[in-house]
Amino acid sequence: MTKLDSFVAAQGDRMLDELKQLLRIPSVSTSPDHAGDCRRAAEWVADHLRALGCPSVELVASETHPVVVADGPRVPGKPTVLVYGHYDVQPPEPLELWDSPPYEPTIRNGNLYARGATDDKGQFFAVVKAFEAVMRSGKPPVNVRFLIEGQEESGSDILFGLLEKRPELVEADVAIVADTQYWAPGWPAIEVGLRGICYGEITVRTAKGDLHSGLYGGVAPNAHDTLVRILAKLKSSSGRINIPGLYEAVKRPAKVERDAWKKLPFNERRFMREEVGAKALTGLSRYSVFERLWGLPTFEIHGIVGGFTAHGAKTVIPAEATAKVSLRLVPNQRVKTVERLLKRAVKDLAPPYADVSVTFIHGADPVLVSIDHPAFGVIDEAFREVEGRGVVFTRSGGSIPVVPVLGKRGAAVMMAGLGLPDDRLHAPNEKLGVDQFLKGVRVFGRFLTALGR
Amino acid sequence: MTKLDSFVAAQGDRMLDELKQLLRIPSVSTSPDHAGDCRRAAEWVADHLRALGCPSVELVASETHPVVVADGPRVPGKPTVLVYGHYDVQPPEPLELWDSPPYEPTIRNGNLYARGATDDKGQFFAVVKAFEAVMRSGKPPVNVRFLIEGQEESGSDILFGLLEKRPELVEADVAIVADTQYWAPGWPAIEVGLRGICYGEITVRTAKGDLHSGLYGGVAPNAHDTLVRILAKLKSSSGRINIPGLYEAVKRPAKVERDAWKKLPFNERRFMREEVGAKALTGLSRYSVFERLWGLPTFEIHGIVGGFTAHGAKTVIPAEATAKVSLRLVPNQRVKTVERLLKRAVKDLAPPYADVSVTFIHGADPVLVSIDHPAFGVIDEAFREVEGRGVVFTRSGGSIPVVPVLGKRGAAVMMAGLGLPDDRLHAPNEKLGVDQFLKGVRVFGRFLTALGR
Numbered sequence: 001m002t003k004l005d006s007f008v009a010a011q012g013d014r015m016l017d018e019l020k021q022l023l024r025i026p027s028v029s030t031s032p033d034h035a036g037d038c039r040r041a042a043e044w045v046a047d048h049l050r051a052l053g054c055p056s057v058e059l060v061a062s063e064t065h066p067v068v069v070a071d072g073p074r075v076p077g078k079p080t081v082l083v084y085g086h087y088d089v090q091p092p093e094p095l096e097l098w099d100s101p102p103y104e105p106t107i108r109n110g111n112l113y114a115r116g117a118t119d120d121k122g123q124f125f126a127v128v129k130a131f132e133a134v135m136r137s138g139k140p141p142v143n144v145r146f147l148i149e150g151q152e153e154s155g156s157d158i159l160f161g162l163l164e165k166r167p168e169l170v171e172a173d174v175a176i177v178a179d180t181q182y183w184a185p186g187w188p189a190i191e192v193g194l195r196g197i198c199y200g201e202i203t204v205r206t207a208k209g210d211l212h213s214g215l216y217g218g219v220a221p222n223a224h225d226t227l228v229r230i231l232a233k234l235k236s237s238s239g240r241i242n243i244p245g246l247y248e249a250v251k252r253p254a255k256v257e258r259d260a261w262k263k264l265p266f267n268e269r270r271f272m273r274e275e276v277g278a279k280a281l282t283g284l285s286r287y288s289v290f291e292r293l294w295g296l297p298t299f300e301i302h303g304i305v306g307g308f309t310a311h312g313a314k315t316v317i318p319a320e321a322t323a324k325v326s327l328r329l330v331p332n333q334r335v336k337t338v339e340r341l342l343k344r345a346v347k348d349l350a351p352p353y354a355d356v357s358v359t360f361i362h363g364a365d366p367v368l369v370s371i372d373h374p375a376f377g378v379i380d381e382a383f384r385e386v387e388g389r390g391v392v393f394t395r396s397g398g399s400i401p402v403v404p405v406l407g408k409r410g411a412a413v414m415m416a417g418l419g420l421p422d423d424r425l426h427a428p429n430e431k432l433g434v435d436q437f438l439k440g441v442r443v444f445g446r447f448l449t450a451l452g453r
Numbered sequence: 454m455t456k457l458d459s460f461v462a463a464q465g466d467r468m469l470d471e472l473k474q475l476l477r478i479p480s481v482s483t484s485p486d487h488a489g490d491c492r493r494a495a496e497w498v499a500d501h502l503r504a505l506g507c508p509s510v511e512l513v514a515s516e517t518h519p520v521v522v523a524d525g526p527r528v529p530g531k532p533t534v535l536v537y538g539h540y541d542v543q544p545p546e547p548l549e550l551w552d553s554p555p556y557e558p559t560i561r562n563g564n565l566y567a568r569g570a571t572d573d574k575g576q577f578f579a580v581v582k583a584f585e586a587v588m589r590s591g592k593p594p595v596n597v598r599f600l601i602e603g604q605e606e607s608g609s610d611i612l613f614g615l616l617e618k619r620p621e622l623v624e625a626d627v628a629i630v631a632d633t634q635y636w637a638p639g640w641p642a643i644e645v646g647l648r649g650i651c652y653g654e655i656t657v658r659t660a661k662g663d664l665h666s667g668l669y670g671g672v673a674p675n676a677h678d679t680l681v682r683i684l685a686k687l688k689s690s691s692g693r694i695n696i697p698g699l700y701e702a703v704k705r706p707a708k709v710e711r712d713a714w715k716k717l718p719f720n721e722r723r724f725m726r727e728e729v730g731a732k733a734l735t736g737l738s739r740y741s742v743f744e745r746l747w748g749l750p751t752f753e754i755h756g757i758v759g760g761f762t763a764h765g766a767k768t769v770i771p772a773e774a775t776a777k778v779s780l781r782l783v784p785n786q787r788v789k790t791v792e793r794l795l796k797r798a799v800k801d802l803a804p805p806y807a808d809v810s811v812t813f814i815h816g817a818d819p820v821l822v823s824i825d826h827p828a829f830g831v832i833d834e835a836f837r838e839v840e841g842r843g844v845v846f847t848r849s850g851g852s853i854p855v856v857p858v859l860g861k862r863g864a865a866v867m868m869a870g871l872g873l874p875d876d877r878l879h880a881p882n883e884k885l886g887v888d889q890f891l892k893g894v895r896v897f898g899r900f901l902t903a904l905g906r
Contacts, residue, residue, distance in 0.1 A: 195667060197667070199766045199768070207729055207730045207731045211729065213751065213755070214650070214781060214852055215849070216850070218692075218736045218746045218749055218751045219729065219734040219735060220734070221734075222753055224755070224756070224757065225753070228754065232686075276664065276669055276672065277662060277664075279806040280804075281672040281673070282672060283671045283672050289672050292671035292672050298670035300670050300675055301677035301771075302760050302761045302766075302770075304757040304760070304762070307754070307757070309777070313652045313779070314755060315650070315755065315779060324760075324766065324767075326666060326766070326768060328666065328671070352732070352733065353732040353735070362766055396667070397667045397668050397670060
């Protein structure tokens with residue numbers, strides 16, 4: 001047992017108690033009612049980092065949802081590690097589905113239950129505790145900068161604004177994003193890719209107002225009919241997206257990466273039945289499930305607005321219909337390009353009698369992280385020592401908009417999380433394994449120490 | 454000038470004053486708040502018919518929305534005329550769009566403005582006043598039965614129930630339905646066809662719950678995607694409905710009827726621009742606008758429920774989607790058959806991974822009236838004398854569910870209305886031309902008299 005491990009073994013309970021203090025603050029960023037709680041959580045984090053010996057701690061960019069920027073002691077000649085995390089949480093509703101109250105952190109069966117336990121308070125706090133562990137000598141092995149935001153669950157606008165004004169804040173060798181998860185228990189994972197997103201609305205207008213289907217049905221254009229026809233053409237039933245040019249930029253994952261995915265423990269039938277809850281998986285079936293999830297763009301309809309949708313029957317011919325749609329983007333696609341291609345495709349599919357428009361709502365570019373940086377070997381070795389198994393390199397089909405920005409000044413972005421797939425983030429009974437948390441402290445402690453060598 | 458015309462000329466103002474009394478009662482049947490007003494309107498009509506000399510007047514089938522059944526004096530050996538009408542009205546909202554209050558009948562520029570002026574108080578009251586005119590001798594020329602219901606605007610369930618128990622109530626030679634309109638000013642019309650309707654919901658379920666489009670997009674089936682694909686296949690872009698067997702029963706309007714439609718004054722471009730408010734008319738373009746509106750079935754999407762339809766963006770893959778749809782039916786289609794054909798077509802189009810169901814909501818069979826009965830010649834002559842022009846035979850694309858029932862015991866159903874196309878039924882500033890009302894009394898007076906010969 002190393003000194004680090006002994007320290008964590010001796011101090012683990014105290015660390016968990018500290019984490020519980022932070023978890024008790026209902027720092028929901030999506031509700032203005034909790035603005036004060038978000039501020040309190042930021043202050044708690046700042047005070048904590050100050051107490052650990054950070055000579056510079058700032059709360060910046062917002063009164064209510066400030067970004068905590070804290071630097072550890074300067075260690076000339078050593079690499080700089082940027083630690084990204086967020087102290088805000090998702091709303092806890094529906095409360096009745098929680099087995100213990102969301103803001104009363106409770107340990108049961110080796111798990112710590114609370115809103116934010118895994119997303120993201122527990123995860124970034126493990127890195128904070130690793131920093132504490134390596135600070136014991138007074139002189140840490142590397143330069144560390146914490147960038148802990150309070151608005152990740154509602155768009156990160158404040159952080160984006162801050163980094164536009166002060167891009168030097170992300171100058172670092174490595175950026176740790178401890179906001180992801182293991183592949184499976186015992187299988188630590190580094191996510192090297194995130195899909196991007198292009199979210200918008202397609203609106204079709206076919207008449208000046210809704211019409212009576214008895215009096216005008218048969219000759220009056222129907223906005224829903226027109227929209228449905230456009231949507232059905234935008235994707236084939238086999239799953240191919242019919243937006244000319246969309247696949248041009250798509251960079252297929254390297255064979256070595258795809259081969260690695262084949263070795264991941266995965267039961268497709270169980271995934272389909274239990275996780276997706278469907279009778280079949282859809283999409284481009286000549287590609288593996290992982291490639292469809294991580295390496296290929298998607299086109300989804302999220303909902304259709306317009307006409308009559310209340311209970312019962314109304315015989316209206318809708319004059320306007322809007323589909324909320326999004327595309328997930330993969331390396332090397334760009335939001336701006338995809339937005340343009342979508343608009344052109346919709347325009348080309350629209351019949352001449354319809355006024356059709358596409359409104360862009362939000363977007364994020366995809367991310368593909370190079371794993372050339374030696375830090376990836378270092379974290380692999382740290383996991384191997386603690387977990388008995390090195391990391392697998394996976395991707396995520398989701399999007400974390402801030403990730404590309406963290407790497408903008410050259411930092412190697414390392415998405416190395418401690419969560420498990422059943423941690424129920426965003427859902428009732430969110431949890432973090434106590435063991436996952438403590439292993440995380442040991443892993444990141446090793447990582448910081450080894451990186452200093 | 455006949456005696457009838459002199460009587461109407463002399464008594465017209467008094468007749469209008471009586472109609473205004475009825476129009477002042479806010480007998481909205483769709484709102485329980487107005488149940489008492491509906492009862493009051495029924496009693497007013499019953500009292501009025503009693504005062505005119507009907508020996509038998511009943512309020513039956515409901516306390517709050519009774520059907521008024523009134524028989525004129527028995528005239529053995531003479532035909533029986535059934536007069537259908539309804540004393541209930543549509544809600545008047547939005548009130549701020551009325552130039553005079555909806556329940557303060559007001560004459561402006563030769564029009565009587567009030568809720569119910571044309572739909573249907575003013576129209577059936579013109580037949581009542583014609584009955585009064587021909588009753589002056591004490592012995593009317595024909596047997597007359599009034600069947601005035603109070604629930605037409607909310608489904609006619611009470612009348613349907615009554616006629617199921619007492620089908621003999623519709624035993625008559627002719628049934629007058631004065632709840633329609635002229636083709637244009639100066640162009641009296643008899644509607645000989647009504648489309649039927651088959652209204653239902655198509656529901657698609659593809660997973661046990663909504664899924665995150667980042668984590669599952671690319672492999673998880675999307676209920677909206679599946680639904681949209683089914684809907685797009687149910688009708689071709691040219692307007693042909695792809696429900697196998699749907700057109701089999703369709704009886705094309707006779708050439709003589711279609712030729713007559715060609716002679717109706719009609720400006721297609723103005724209809725498209727001003728009435729439909731569209732850049733083009735759609736549907737099966739090799740058929741005329743009238744044939745598409747009156748002689749061909751339709752398939753319309755009214756709205757799509759499910760997924761995310763609130764403001765903003767949510768990246769959900771919907772597990773369930775429901776389309777509210779309806780078909781308008783034409784002679785000789787039947788609701789029950791079309792319901793079965795729709796269900797089978799949807800089932801055949803559904804992919805194996807989706808659970809798809811079709812729920813029937815309501816329906817009405819189409820109506821095609823034979824104009825062989827001599828009464829049609831009689832009404833044509835009556836209009837010719839009063840209006841200087843005989844009737845044109847048109848159809849309506851809408852549905853009046855009670856009409857088929859009125860003809861069930863052999864009565865020739867005669868949909869002969871007094872309204873004009875711009876009467877704004879169901880809308881603010883509903884009106885009936887004073888002249889149309891008085892001409893109506895003269896026309897129906899002539900009709901009753903001539904039918905007795």
